[in-house]
């Protein structure tokens with residue numbers, strides 16, 4: 001596996017030199033964050049990221065993410081133009097050494113939480129999703145501002161998007177996804193890039209918005225749209241693992257054996273009795289996921305893709321982007337290194 005770390009570019013308070021000091025660190029996961037979805041990234045911006053990472057002994061070879069525009073997901077008359085721009089971005093990234101590109105097809109909002117700084121008994125804080133804080137909210141009558149959501153939308157824009165997706169429905173969304181995937185995968189194959197689909201987070205509908213990348217049946221459906229290793233998963237243990245119906249270690253084993261995982265996001269979550277969940281430290285005993293079984297499945301199936309510690313808690317007084325502090329993600333990386341070393345040595349015996 002190739003260990004990696006997400007970095008948000010010059011806006012990120014964590015210097016690349018600190019990331020380079022994490023043992024075993026190989027790749028930087030980043031993106032051009034100042035270009036709206038549907039538009040082409042300037043080559044200069046990609047080149048700059050490549051050079052900045054190289055100067056610190058790191059490799060920028062994973063992009064997270066090239067966002068899929070709402071026009072593509074809704075299939076509007078701007079779709080074809082946006083897909084063409086998307087394909088051009090794949091070509092440009094490949095030109096600068098990118099091997100893996102993450103994306104997702106969640107409508108309107110990316111990941112959803114109800115609080116970003118929930119304090120645990122030990123004083124650390126983390127992202128949580130409490131069902132009771134969402135229950136009863138009506139997006140058409142209530143003023144809804146969940147933390148982390150794209151604040152560039154007005155309430156009325158959000159409402160009309162939700163209406164558009166209601167009209168589209170799950171099957172309509174699947175159709176538009178199919179058009180998109182069939183267009184981009186041949187380009188990715190040509191460029192030697194793996195497209196890695198991130199599951200919906202959490203893996204169930206939110207506020208009436210359809211979410212389809214949620215469970216084994218739907219992951220299978222997605223991967224069957226184009227049967228190619230270039231059409232792979234960014235398997236996020238915390239996203240799929242925040243619903244009890246997903247058996248994460250067995251899903252990891254299945255898709256790793258099929259060679260359809262390009263990138264692993266590894267983090268732990270604790271599912272609570274009412275279906276709510278809290279992001280926890282990476283250690284198995286801190287959450288609901290068995291990290292040893294997950295890593296063991298990867299090693300035994302010969303996984304050689306990218307891995308990153310996903311969200312961490314805020315600890316030791318660190319402040320910054322919720323989920324993306326240095327300290328707890330570095331602890332996560334060290335823990336994952338230990339699991340991979342142990343599982344790799346075990347298999348050689």
Ligand SMILES: [Mn+2]
Pocket residue numbers: 198236238239265310
């Ligand atoms: Mn993730």
